[in-house]
Amino acid sequence: MMSREEKLEILSGVPLFAGLRPAERERLADVFGERTLQRGDILCREGEAGDSLYVIARGELEIESEASPGRVLRRLGPGEFVGEIALLLGGPRTATVQAGRPSLLLALTKKDFQELFGGNAAALEAVSRILARRLATAEIARHVEKENLVVSVHGRRGVPGVSLVANALAALLQEFTHSGALLVELRPAGRRSELPDLRELAKAPPDTIRTGAKPTLAGYHHLSLALPSGLEQKELAGCLDAIAWKSQETFPCIVVDLPAAVACRSAPLFSDVVIRVSNRIEERQKPADGRTRRFEVLNLYAESAPSLPISHCEPFVLRADAGLAELDGPGQARHLLDHPRSPASPALRRLARKILGNCVGIALGGGAAFGIAHVGVFQVLEEHGIPVDLVAGTSMGSMVALGYAGGIEPREMREIAGRIGNKRTTLSALDFTLTKPGLLAGDRLVSIFAPLLGPVQDFEQLLFPCRTVATDIESGERISITEGKAADAFRASCSVPLLWSPVRRDGRVLVDGGMVDPVPAEVAREMGADVCIAVNVVPQLERGVETVLSRWYRRANALNPLSYLGESRGMPSTFDTIMNAIQVLQYELGNFKAISADVRINPDLAGFTWIEFYRPLELIERGAVATERAIPEIKRVLAERAPAWGRV
Numbered sequence: 001m002m003s004r005e006e007k008l009e010i011l012s013g014v015p016l017f018a019g020l021r022p023a024e025r026e027r028l029a030d031v032f033g034e035r036t037l038q039r040g041d042i043l044c045r046e047g048e049a050g051d052s053l054y055v056i057a058r059g060e061l062e063i064e065s066e067a068s069p070g071r072v073l074r075r076l077g078p079g080e081f082v083g084e085i086a087l088l089l090g091g092p093r094t095a096t097v098q099a100g101r102p103s104l105l106l107a108l109t110k111k112d113f114q115e116l117f118g119g120n121a122a123a124l125e126a127v128s129r130i131l132a133r134r135l136a137t138a139e140i141a142r143h144v145e146k147e148n149l150v151v152s153v154h155g156r157r158g159v160p161g162v163s164l165v166a167n168a169l170a171a172l173l174q175e176f177t178h179s180g181a182l183l184v185e186l187r188p189a190g191r192r193s194e195l196p197d198l199r200e201l202a203k204a205p206p207d208t209i210r211t212g213a214k215p216t217l218a219g220y221h222h223l224s225l226a227l228p229s230g231l232e233q234k235e236l237a238g239c240l241d242a243i244a245w246k247s248q249e250t251f252p253c254i255v256v257d258l259p260a261a262v263a264c265r266s267a268p269l270f271s272d273v274v275i276r277v278s279n280r281i282e283e284r285q286k287p288a289d290g291r292t293r294r295f296e297v298l299n300l301y302a303e304s305a306p307s308l309p310i311s312h313c314e315p316f317v318l319r320a321d322a323g324l325a326e327l328d329g330p331g332q333a334r335h336l337l338d339h340p341r342s343p344a345s346p347a348l349r350r351l352a353r354k355i356l357g358n359c360v361g362i363a364l365g366g367g368a369a370f371g372i373a374h375v376g377v378f379q380v381l382e383e384h385g386i387p388v389d390l391v392a393g394t395s396m397g398s399m400v401a402l403g404y405a406g407g408i409e410p411r412e413m414r415e416i417a418g419r420i421g422n423k424r425t426t427l428s429a430l431d432f433t434l435t436k437p438g439l440l441a442g443d444r445l446v447s448i449f450a451p452l453l454g455p456v457q458d459f460e461q462l463l464f465p466c467r468t469v470a471t472d473i474e475s476g477e478r479i480s481i482t483e484g485k486a487a488d489a490f491r492a493s494c495s496v497p498l499l500w501s502p503v504r505r506d507g508r509v510l511v512d513g514g515m516v517d518p519v520p521a522e523v524a525r526e527m528g529a530d531v532c533i534a535v536n537v538v539p540q541l542e543r544g545v546e547t548v549l550s551r552w553y554r555r556a557n558a559l560n561p562l563s564y565l566g567e568s569r570g571m572p573s574t575f576d577t578i579m580n581a582i583q584v585l586q587y588e589l590g591n592f593k594a595i596s597a598d599v600r601i602n603p604d605l606a607g608f609t610w611i612e613f614y615r616p617l618e619l620i621e622r623g624a625v626a627t628e629r630a631i632p633e634i635k636r637v638l639a640e641r642a643p644a645w646g647r648v
Contacts, residue, residue, distance in 0.1 A: 004029050007106060010057050013079050032106040037099035039269050046096045051110045053083045059103025064096045101241045102269055148248035152267040154258040155277035161299040161318060162277050166257040167329035168336050170220040172352035173253040181220040182213055182251035186258055189226035198225045202239035206246040218333035237269035268292040273355050309459035311467050311482035313359060313390055313528025316351045319343035341407060346463045350389040358641045361390045361529025363521040364397030365590050366514035367538040368610035371396025372417055373603045376623025377535050379410035384631050390465040392523040394513035398468035398493040399452055402486045405466035406456030414620055416451045421616030437501055446491050459483045465527055468493040469513030469520045473502060478516045480523055498578055518590035521597040531637055534597035536590040539605040541583055598637045601630045
């Protein structure tokens with residue numbers, strides 16, 4: 001319960017009561033009651049009768065309208081009030097009000113309000129001015145974003161990695177938002193604890209909290225607090241919420257490192273995001289109010305942690321990373337900032353961007369040799385600092401996607417492509433077969449392009465989530481390959497009908513994924529991408545452009561006397577007809593499939609043909625040029641998705 005003096009101090013700062021005399025404000029403190037709300041609790045609903053005025057003593061209220069469900073139109077903090085319009089006009093509530101954080105409210109009934117204000121002209125004038133402003137701004141249905149973000153990190157007893165994740169997130173959130181980040185570390189209070197007490201600091205002025213936070217070598221600030229024994233869940237949540245509220249101007253990002261003993265029940269009461277570090281996959285539990293987002297980090301440091309194919313944004317698999325050994329929390333965070341491709345870094349970076357709603361996925365299309373242009377796409381994205389958190393690929397795009405997800409950098413991919421991309425290598429891929437349903441067996445194709453996969457053997461070894469797309473030729477279904485050998489996934493995804501023989505996998509007969517999904521933007525979305533970049537490398541057909549096989553066929557056919565009979569003279573071969581038809585299909589369908597993407601990239605490859613694997617550097621350059629043109633649009637989309645307090 002609040003004391004009379006505490007109530008009086010709060011009410012004296014409320015503009016609504018500025019017209020009251022000191023004696024009247026003292027009486028006001030006596031008649032105001034108290035009401036507590038937990039995060040997500042409804043204070044009142046639009047259309048209900050209004051019978052009370054509320055002043056926020058602690059916490060935050062969110063105002064929503066039925067006209068814009070789920071959109072916060074206004075946020076109210078300590079010292080602000082709600083409910084005066086319905087109280088004065090005698091009508092129903094004009095909006096729904098719920099607690100954005102654990103809140104303590106002072107409540108004044110309609111009867112007491114009328115007794116205090118009914119005959120007080122000065123007070124009524126102040127109320128009228130405020131009412132006029134409220135009515136004017138109520139017409140503007142503008143979505144108001146939260147002014148800060150609170151993330152809590154916890155884990156089950158005995159599972160390491162909680163402090164690593166907490167420190168890394170504080171550093172990464174600060175780097176990604178260009179805003180201050182504070183790590184609050186809670187530790188049980190011992191008999192001789194020299195740490196500041198959580199309960200006492202929650203009551204302290206904002207300056208005390210800010211000065212107590214110490215800068216780290218990773219850029220964020222750190223605050224260690226003693227957790228008093230016997231602290232109830234609601235009080236713990238209230239204390240942490242008070243610290244977050246008081247420090248939000250300096251630290252819009254708050255990360256709380258919670259002890260396992262108090263985390264499970266208290267974390268959703270004050271957190272926007274709850275991170276659980278585990279050594280096994282556990283069933284995700286949705287919070288009752290649906291407001292707190294939850295993510296799982298699977299720590300492979302733990303001896304009992306299972307292996308897991310990396311094919312979805314979640315869970316975030318934390319790989320063993322020798323570079324983190326012998327470092328403290330800030331040192332580990334600094335290492336992850338400086339080494340974005342170290343084993344543990346990609347998952348934590350993806351987690352930070354997922355928290356911010358900025359997880360980036362890229363969908364790579366098919367097209368045989370055209371697919372080499374994707375290397376240039378990655379090259380330019382990295383040069384401009386555009387993140388890629390997950391990848392999906394079809395046909396040749398699946399090879400580049402798997403290589404990138406396996407940790408091969410674009411510069412290295414370019415070197416490999418330049419080394420193996422020549423006419424001799426291209427001809428060696430023509431392993432004709434009479435025993436399989438295709439002109440070519442496809443075994444040499446895999447062996448030739450295996451260097452682009454690097455040391456990665458299967459999906460469990462990937463650094464980034466990746467899926468490859470194939471087509472079930474017997475049902476027409478799109479099949480996403482999410483596990484198993486990487487080379488097998490590529491082989492199934494690039495089995496162009498007629499050219500390369502199909503692949504039997506899990507009871508299905510699979511061919512080129514480009515038959516059903518030439519640019520798998522939908523797959524990238526399904527994997528968890530918030531922002532999707534789609535690349536369609538297949539060009540429109542251009543009259544007069546022919547493959548080397550077509551030229552050989554035309555020259556050889558000129559010596560065939562039968563070719564001058566009938567209507568075949570001057571007509572393309574059956575093989576050319578089929579391959580050209582596939583190209584037309586993949587160009588048109590690919591652009592259609594990319595509609596759901598935020599940005600689409602179409603390299604200009606009209607002068608190339610699908611068999612020109614021996615022109616890799618030219619293809620890569622065309623991919624790079626197209627991506628350079630798309631960079632402003634990509635940056636615009638990413639800037640729009642950033643939180644308001646994190647935009648620069």
